[in-house]
Structures are given as structure tokens and as C-alpha cells.
Amino acid sequence: MTTSSTTHSPLSICFNGAGSMAEAIVKGLIAREVARPEQISMLNRSNQERLNELTEKYGVITANLEDVKRELLTSASIIVLAMKPKDAGAALKELGPLLQEKQLIVSVIAGLSIDTIQALLGFKAPVARTMPNTSSSIGLGATGIAFSKETTAEQTNQVLSMFEAVGTVSVIPEARMEILTGVSGSGPAYIYYMMEAMMAAGIEGGLTPEQARELTVQTVRGAASMMIETGEDPAKLRADITSPNGSTQAALEVLAAGNFTATVKAAVHRCAERSQEMGEAVKKALL
Numbered sequence: 001m002t003t004s005s006t007t008h009s010p011l012s013i014c015f016n017g018a019g020s021m022a023e024a025i026v027k028g029l030i031a032r033e034v035a036r037p038e039q040i041s042m043l044n045r046s047n048q049e050r051l052n053e054l055t056e057k058y059g060v061i062t063a064n065l066e067d068v069k070r071e072l073l074t075s076a077s078i079i080v081l082a083m084k085p086k087d088a089g090a091a092l093k094e095l096g097p098l099l100q101e102k103q104l105i106v107s108v109i110a111g112l113s114i115d116t117i118q119a120l121l122g123f124k125a126p127v128a129r130t131m132p133n134t135s136s137s138i139g140l141g142a143t144g145i146a147f148s149k150e151t152t153a154e155q156t157n158q159v160l161s162m163f164e165a166v167g168t169v170s171v172i173p174e175a176r177m178e179i180l181t182g183v184s185g186s187g188p189a190y191i192y193y194m195m196e197a198m199m200a201a202g203i204e205g206g207l208t209p210e211q212a213r214e215l216t217v218q219t220v221r222g223a224a225s226m227m228i229e230t231g232e233d234p235a236k237l238r239a240d241i242t243s244p245n246g247s248t249q250a251a252l253e254v255l256a257a258g259n260f261t262a263t264v265k266a267a268v269h270r271c272a273e274r275s276q277e278m279g280e281a282v283k284k285a286l287l
């Protein structure tokens with residue numbers, strides 16, 4: 001850590017990691033005009049083709065030369081850690097000595113705790129531990145955020161603005177971050193899995209792939225919008241569809257026989273547990 005009193009103005013955000021989650025956030029930030037492309041830099045380990053693609057698509061700054069990368073990291077007001085958990089330990093150890101104490105670290109890394117991030121950096125940096133999801137790219141993300149006590153009010157507001165621009169935000173105690181990952185961080189994947197199965201069944205029954213897709217997408221979109229617009233519990237909305245002894249009841253009985261609720265709950269809890277395991281692995285390997 002360096003202790004120069006340089007202030008970082010205007011706001012600049014450096015994404016350390018330039019994969020699908022970083023792109024989802026950047027796309028949303030630019031579309032919603034929360035940051036201009038020239039305020040955003042994106043770095044990765046080695047994939048130059050990927051950096052070229054991001055500059056072409058969004059006009060953001062990218063770099064692969066080590067000294068330029070270092071300059072972008074040291075001059076950013078916010079550094080977003082967006083690499084896989086297995087790569088985070090080495091990246092944080094390298095980053096620590098470069099940072100000034102006022103630079104804010106925003107992590108999107110599953111399982112990695114604030115304590116571990118600070119221990120790997122080598123000092124108590126202000127940290128916002130977040131768990132977004134890929135729907136941020138279209139402004140419909142759901143992000144959980146926990147702040148370290150070193151985070152200033154201004155930094156807290158900057159992070160809230162960043163993620164509110166790309167969807168909804170839930171500020172939660174850090175201890176709830178794993179279960180939130182199970183619900184909303186990985187959640188879109190479960191819905192896509194369900195949609196794949198519905199589409200496959202529709203095609204088996206003779207719908208064209210296009211019809212199966214359109215009907216499935218509109219059904220999921222309509223169901224989500226019904227919850228938002230009516231404010232009803234899903235159990236009530238489900239009951240409204242389920243005629244006694246009708247076709248929906250017959251379908252739900254098949255799902256219940258396959259332990260639908262228990263299976264989905266087990267999946268969410270296993271996701272939370274796996275997230276914790278990944279964080280523990282980083283801690284064990286590098287501290």
C-alpha cells in the first residue's frame with residue numbers, strides 16, 4: 001500500500017478481470033450512463049482478443065502491457081475484482097503493494113470474504129463485497145452488497161449508484177452473502193435450466209423450436225411480471241392457475257413426485273455451500 005494523498009477525480013473504475021460478469025456490469029453502466037466509457041478500464045490476464053472486443057463494443061480503455069495495467073490500477077478510484085476465485089489470491093497479493101488506502105475494492109467474487117480480501121492485500125482497504133448476476137447487462141440484475149467498516153459514506157453511495165443502475169440492490173450482512181448467491185447470483189442458471197426443459201418438452205410434443213422458445217420466454221416473463229405487478233405471493237398466483245383435478249394440478253403432482261421443492265432448496269443450499277468452499281480454498285492456499 002502507498003499513502004500518497006492523491007485524490008481520484010473524476011470517478012474512474014478499473015475492472016481487474018474482463019469476463020462475462022465484468023462485461024455485464026460495464027454494459028449496464030454505459031447503457032444507463034452511470035459512467036462514460038473513458039472512465040472505465042478493463043484488464044485481464046492475457047487474452048488480448050477479448051480486450052480488443054471490449055474496446056470495440058463499449059469504447060472502454062483496455063491494456064495488456066504490465067506498466068500500463070499498473071498505472072490504470074493505481075489511478076482508479078474503484079477497482080472491481082472480477083476474476084475467478086482460483087485466480088483471486090495471486091491477483092490480490094500483487095495488487096496490495098500498489099494501492100493507496102483510499103482506493104475502494106469492489107469484489108464480485110463468489111465466496112471470497114472481506115477479511116480474506118484485506119488479508120491478501122496486506123492492509124484494511126475499504127471493500128464492498130458484492131454478488132451481482134448476469135442480468136445486470138440489461139438493467140435487470142439483482143445484487144447483494146456487504147460493506148467493510150473502512151468504506152466511507154461517499155464510497156458506499158458510489159457502489160450503490162453503480163449497482164442500482166443495473167438492477168435492484170439488497171444491502172445485507174456479509175454472513176448472508178452465500179445464501180444470496182444461491183438465490184440470485186446463480187439463480188438465473190436454474191431458470192434457464194427450467195426453460196430448456198420446457199422448450200424440449202414443447203418440441204417433443206410437436207411445437208417448432210421457435211414456437212417453443214417464444215411460448216416459454218413469454219411464460220417466464222409474464223409470471224415474473226405478475227409477481228411484480230400484483231405483489232401477490234407466488235403460491236396464490238399458482239393456486240389461481242390450478243383448477244381442481246385439472247391439467248396444472250396433474251403437472252404439479254409430477255413435479256412434487258420428483259421432489260421439486262426439496263430439490264430446488266437443496267440446489268440453493270449447495271450453491272451457498274460451494275461458494276463458501278471456494279472462498280475457503282483461496283484463504284487456505286494463500287494466507
Ligand SMILES: NC(=O)C1=CN([C@@H]2O[C@H](COP(=O)(O)OP(=O)(O)OC[C@H]3O[C@@H](n4cnc5c(N)ncnc54)[C@H](OP(=O)(O)O)[C@@H]3O)[C@@H](O)[C@H]2O)C=CC1
Nearest residue numbers: 017018019020021044045046047083084085087091109110
Ligand atoms: N458469471 C456469473 O454469472 C457471475 C460471476 N460472479 C463472479 O464473477 C467472477 C468472474 O466470473 P466470470 O466473469 O464468469 O469469469 P470469466 O472466466 O468469464 O472471466 C474471468 C476473467 O478474469 C481474468 N483474470 C484471471 N486472472 C486474472 C488476474 N490475475 N488478473 C486480472 N484478470 C484476471 C480472465 O482473464 P484471461 O481470460 O486473460 O485469463 C478473465 O477476463 C467470479 O469470481 C464469479 O464468482 C459473480 C456473480 C455472477
Ligand SMILES: O=C(O)[C@@H]1CCC=N1
Nearest residue numbers: 109110181185186187
Ligand atoms: O458459478 C459461479 O461460481 C458464479 C457465482 C455466481 C454465479 N456464477
